Amino acid sequence: MRHDSSVLQCVEAFKSIPEQSIAALDAVRGNGGIVAGVYCIYAPSELIRATGAVPVGLCGKKQAPIEAAERELPAAFCPLVKSSYGYAVTDTCPFFGLSDVLVAETTCDGKKKMYELMARLKPLHVMQLPHTQGGEEPRRYWEASLHALEEFLVANGAYPADEESLAREIALHNRMRAKLAAVLRLGADPRSPLGGLDLLAVQESKGFLVDIEGYVELLARLEAALESWLAGPDGAPHPGPRLLLTGVPVGKGSEKAVRIAEELGARVVFMENCSGVKALDIPVDEAMSPYEALAARYLAIPCSCMSPNPGRRKSLAELGRAFRVDGVVDLTWLGCHTYNAESRQVQRWVEEDLGLPLLHLETDYSDADAEQLRTRIEAYLELIR
Ligand code: SF4
Ligand code: SF4
Numbered sequence: 001m002r003h004d005s006s007v008l009q010c011v012e013a014f015k016s017i018p019e020q021s022i023a024a025l026d027a028v029r030g031n032g033g034i035v036a037g038v039y040c041i042y043a044p045s046e047l048i049r050a051t052g053a054v055p056v057g058l059c060g061k062k063q064a065p066i067e068a069a070e071r072e073l074p075a076a077f078c079p080l081v082k083s084s085y086g087y088a089v090t091d092t093c094p095f096f097g098l099s100d101v102l103v104a105e106t107t108c109d110g111k112k113k114m115y116e117l118m119a120r121l122k123p124l125h126v127m128q129l130p131h132t133q134g135g136e137e138p139r140r141y142w143e144a145s146l147h148a149l150e151e152f153l154v155a156n157g158a159y160p161a162d163e164e165s166l167a168r169e170i171a172l173h174n175r176m177r178a179k180l181a182a183v184l185r186l187g188a189d190p191r192s193p194l195g196g197l198d199l200l201a202v203q204e205s206k207g208f209l210v211d212i213e214g215y216v217e218l219l220a221r222l223e224a225a226l227e228s229w230l231a232g233p234d235g236a237p238h239p240g241p242r243l244l245l246t247g248v249p250v251g252k253g254s255e256k257a258v259r260i261a262e263e264l265g266a267r268v269v270f271m272e273n274c275s276g277v278k279a280l281d282i283p284v285d286e287a288m289s290p291y292e293a294l295a296a297r298y299l300a301i302p303c304s305c306m307s308p309n310p311g312r313r314k315s316l317a318e319l320g321r322a323f324r325v326d327g328v329v330d331l332t333w334l335g336c337h338t339y340n341a342e343s344r345q346v347q348r349w350v351e352e353d354l355g356l357p358l359l360h361l362e363t364d365y366s367d368a369d370a371e372q373l374r375t376r377i378e379a380y381l382e383l384i385r
Pocket of ligand 1: 039040041042107108248249274275301303304305
């Protein structure tokens, strides 16, 4: 009998990426390069890399630093904002320590007021994100914001992006996003040995990359291992309900809802959030001028901070149908007004487009409500089974 060991070995390799990145980022700085800490997928990674800087994700996903953050921030802020700030003020995140500069976007009120405080700690550039996607004006504005970001990076030790390096980074990021999307699609097969927590490790590691080519190679290895497993006779379909997770980003430390759902026998097959597949299907148009194409691509990201946010409905409908999910879970962090408010619309979209009921969960990073969540998820699984 064959084993799924080659698939699981690959997943272990993804789990080790954040740890390995610490040494790699240290080496970047040792060689005179700069590291740019980023907090959101609106940060244009291609441009940052084309200036010779290396972006690294700093989003706080753990409860531990929140207490320190609450000495300065309102307790009612979302845990992601508080955890990110807590890591910064306590200097307990190695990636924050390794960041020479910070790149921030005004996606929501909590983040934008938090960045005002964080700017005391390191050089920080705020990109004022337009909160609407329609028409030429927001795109032109965002294009100008890309140039302003480049000027900030150059003033802090990076170099101006040339056409060749921009084109190379755009092509590489397009390739990386397409390969990751292909792997996640295979992972959603009913016979895949990968659960939601495995998918999380694969997805989350993309925020810590120094060597993108190496990541693409690892994705190709996982793709080949999954294809071989799925072509063989041993993979039995997972018996539990198949869930699509949407809403706020999750990661190691904030994966409570995914863990509980899978402990109750469900399988989270796809995460339509920005730590998952959100915007992986939006490439940068390589035929356009690079700044224009980058501005268009990044502004099209369907986050709830956009008004309106039609891309989320489209993406939920496509993923829900393509992967024949049995249920949709909409996760909102307490204190996140945009995701919370949008959940009423998401419920309608999921009912109209997929004919499914929605489970809306509002929670934070603590375990205080774990039993309450378990009861609600259990009742939902009973409903859709
Ligand atoms: S949910 Fe939206 S604002 Fe928050 S990190 Fe993701 S893309 Fe950025
Ligand atoms: S989850 Fe909501 S409130 Fe928290 S950082 Fe993201 S958009 Fe802002």
